Amino acid sequence: MEAALRDSAKKFAGVVRRERVIRRFFEAREAFEGNSELYALRVEYTRLVHELRGKQSEGTLAEDDVAELRELEQKVNGHDVTKELSEAQVQAGEMLQRCNTVISERLGFDYASSAAAQRSCGC
Amino acid sequence: MSDTTDIAKQGESTAIEEAAAEYANAIASGAAYREYQAAYEALQHDAEAMALFAEYQRRNNYVQAAGQWGGVREQDRAELERLEREMNANETIARYRESQSALVEEMQELNAIMSDELGFDLAAMVRPSSCGCH
Numbered sequence: 001m002e003a004a005l006r007d008s009a010k011k012f013a014g015v016v017r018r019e020r021v022i023r024r025f026f027e028a029r030e031a032f033e034g035n036s037e038l039y040a041l042r043v044e045y046t047r048l049v050h051e052l053r054g055k056q057s058e059g060t061l062a063e064d065d066v067a068e069l070r071e072l073e074q075k076v077n078g079h080d081v082t083k084e085l086s087e088a089q090v091q092a093g094e095m096l097q098r099c100n101t102v103i104s105e106r107l108g109f110d111y112a113s114s115a116a117a118q119r120s121c122g123c
Numbered sequence: 124m125s126d127t128t129d130i131a132k133q134g135e136s137t138a139i140e141e142a143a144a145e146y147a148n149a150i151a152s153g154a155a156y157r158e159y160q161a162a163y164e165a166l167q168h169d170a171e172a173m174a175l176f177a178e179y180q181r182r183n184n185y186v187q188a189a190g191q192w193g194g195v196r197e198q199d200r201a202e203l204e205r206l207e208r209e210m211n212a213n214e215t216i217a218r219y220r221e222s223q224s225a226l227v228e229e230m231q232e233l234n235a236i237m238s239d240e241l242g243f244d245l246a247a248m249v250r251p252s253s254c255g256c257h
Contacts, residue, residue: 013241096245102140115231
């Protein structure tokens, strides 16, 4: 790959990183990952999902189990730190989508689909 | 939201979109993209190759759909393989496919560079559910 192209990718990434919405996303992600209360809830949620899958395969899953899972899910999703991360992620995604549109229009194909591309579309 | 905030937000959006356009121009100036464009143009102007390509895609879509309900017949599979061999032997199509693979590889490398810089996978974050191939 040409060095100029590599440099231009780094330059573009630098501009993206300095954007207000991306900075907000980074801060929200850091807060989410560093919140011990949320971490404990997420660990408990994962444990419960495993437990309930086992019960489901045994045919012993009860309504109370599902209600407990939903309650835990609501605690995680309704937490202020999670809500802030979700909002920041949506805003960041919208801005990056606009960038993808600009790049894709210039190139004549969807840039993100080609650049991510671990998943084959069969074309 | 105040007008001042709106204006500031607009200015910021323009800056990032300009940066995106500059990045796109750099890709479009690169050897891999130029070869891909030339191969694509050549394919568009080669009626025989286009017909073969279309027939292959039609048959491939059929075989894939049939495969989902376990109904692929041996003759369909053999026909697809015959078309695949014809495609490989066709210089226009082979050039197009090679240039497409090289360009996709370059896009993935560029995305890896940006992901390292950003700490998240930019392309995966915005990739649509369907593909954007020609």
